[in-house]
Amino acid sequence: MKRVVLAALVLLLVAAGGCGPGGLLDLFGPSEKSPVIDSFTAEPVTISAGGYSTLSWKVSGASSVRIDQGVGNVALTGTRAVTPTVTTVYTLIATTASGKSATATAQVTVSAPATAPVVRLFLANPPAISSGDSSTLSWDVSGATSVTIAPDVGGVAATGNTSVSPSSTATYTLTATNAAGSATATAQVEVSGSVPxxxxxxxRFTASPPSIHPGETSVLSWEVSGATTVALDRGIGPVAPTGTRSVSVLGTTNYTLTASNAYGHVFETIPVVVTDWPSSDDDEPDLIVTTITKVAYGDGYIVGYSIMNQGEGDSPPTTAKLYVEGVLEDSDSIPALDAGDSVSGAFTSWTYEPMHMAVKVIADADDDADEEDEDNNEKAISLTAEIVVNFVDKANLADWKTGNPLTSISFGGALSDSKGFACHRTNVKLEDGDTYAKVLETHPRWVSNGWIHGMYPSMTIPQGAWFVADVGFLSGATGTDGVTFLVWFLEDGYSSPKLLNSVSADYDSGLDRMEIDLSSIVGDSGSIGLEVLAGSSSGQDWAVWARAMLLR
Known part of the structure; x- marks a missing residue:
């Protein structure tokens, strides 16, 4: 009986399933396994803003692998450098031909740069009191986790005020602190020994000199005793009991000094007399620009000048102007010059850029002076740019690598090397139609999203340095889908490079220019890196650096 039942059951399963898809043969046959993600990591997991992390993965049993956040399709095993600007979670999706999938995630945390707190305001009002009176301390602080005032006050809120009554002159110190550091500010309360x-x-209250020409300067000087407040009119406002103040006016002007205390106030008025400049047909000034120079200033350079009055007459105050490649960039005030005198100065609002070297300085640019010769006020020169490093010529000294996978290569490799290559090309025509004597070709690895980069020997970035490059393709690279040129800086002792700039280039009959101000890393020692990233195809990615230099 059991054999009959078993046979019937088998027949029933065959009848129900048949031998087609989903039948008895499928039921007991093997099925396709899901893909396996052996590893998916980010190293380092935490970077500073502007740094990069390397994603690494290994997958088996998949027909396709993709990473989101703009990375795209990748090989089963590989690495990829990413430079997120904010904390980002990357998801890897591995899929089989039948649609089965597996996922894994890796997070790259971008740490925000820490900054010390800022003391916006800390003052005492009034700053001077009589014994027994009080003054109010007021403050405003941002970004602090604790704020204290010493002496006698202690911990306070970030913004507020408090009354103090020191028995003798006291200096109060506000200290604001957070994890990044601290900031301090002081306010003094002066206590007089006796009540007025x-x-x-x-x-005294004087003007020296008491008479000036239009645009010249006179110095007000005063001394007051027994006052709690002292002020000057004409928009100057409160001043110390003893002091000086330079004034420049175009016409005769009266200045009034007012001193006050609990008993009342007193005032005194003095004039600053303004007389016209002397004029004579025989004695006229003649302003010329004698020199134009490049002057070190901050982390860069500015344009300096010397102007001389070579005429027989005195010159009133005038204005000098700076033009760079025909564009007005800055102006500077020139004081009155006696006949034969010279003055030197500098234009501080425009920082020298080695790509823009044609400069012109004009004396008496606004025609404030009636001169013997009105046609000799200009001087134009071409400033000299110093080539600190020629990265095309020095490419053989760089450490070259390609990917993916990560592979070290030698400089000067064969043009047919599918691992990618870096080499010099001579007397070649580029996409702009011009022939160049020597360029640096950097072809990424011949894979989708392939790359090549070279790190140059360590150097110290000098004052006023700029990185300047012209990039594009060899002539005939019509099959490229474009590349990205990148410039990196890896500071000595650090593992994460800083991206200085990048430019996406297409084959469009013109080269692309990169101009990078390096003032943010002046004085730092490290390596400059040149990199080229391919698009989804590496076909005809004949990427060249026609020029790549460190100038100053």
Whole structure:
């Protein structure tokens, strides 16, 4: 009976399933396995803003592998450098031909640069009191985890005010602190030894010289005793009991000094007399620009000048202007010059750029002076740019690598090397139609999203340095889908390079220019890196650096 039942059951399964898809043969036959993600990591997992992390993965049993966040399709095993600007989770999706999939994630954390707190305001009002009186301290702080005021006050809120009554002159120090550091500010409360017994006294109030020409300067000088407040009119406002102030006016002007205390106030008024400049047909000034120079300033260079009055007459105050390649970039005030005198100065609002070397300086640019010769005010020169490093010529000294997978290559490799190559090309025509005596060709590895980069020997970035490059393709590279040129800086002792700039280039009959101001890394020692990233295809990615230099 059991054999009959078993036979019937088998017949029933055959009848129900048949031998087609989904039948008895499929039921007991083998099925396709899901893909296996052996590893998916990011190293380092935490980077600073501007740095990069390397994604690494290994997958088996998949027909396709993709990473999101713009990375795209990748090989079963490989690495990829990423430069997220914010904390980012990357997801790897491995899929079989029948649609079965597996996923894994790797997070790259971007740490925000820490900054010390900022003390926006800390003052005492009034700054001077009599014994027994009080002054109010006011403050405003941002970015602090703790704020204290010493002496006697202690911990306070980030913004506020408090009354203090020191028995003697005291200096209060505000200290704001956070994890990145601290910031301090001071405010003094001056305590007088005795209460005023009468109105204040203006000991002196003078102008020197008392008479000037239009645009010249006179110095106001004063001394006051017994006052709690001292002020000058004409928009100047509160001043110290003793001091000086330079004034420049075009017409005769009266200045009033007012001193006050609890008993009342006193004032005194003096004039600054303005007389016209002397004029004579025989004695006229003649302003010329004698020199134009490149002057070190901050982390870069600015344009300096010397202007001389070679005429027989005195010159009033004038204005000099700086033009760079025909564009007005800055102006500077020139004081009055006696006949035969010279003055030197500099234009501080325009920083020298070695790509723009044609400069012109014009004396008396606004025609403030009636001169003997109105046609000799200009001087134009071409500043000289120093080539610190020629990266095309020095390419054989760089450490060259391609990917993916990561592979070290020698400089000067064969043009047919599918691993990618870096070499010099001579007397070649580029996409702009011009023939160049020597260029650096950097062909990425012949894979989708392939890359090549070279790290040059360590150097110290000098003052006023710029990186300048012209990049593009060899003539005939019509099959390329474009590449990205990147410039990196890896500071000595650090593992993550800083991206200085990048440019996406297409074969469009013209070269692309890269101009990078390196003032942010002046004085740092490290390696400059040149890199080329292929698009989805590496076909005819004949990428060249026609020029790549460190200039200053």
């Amino acid at each position: 017994t009468g109105p204040p006294v203006i000991v």
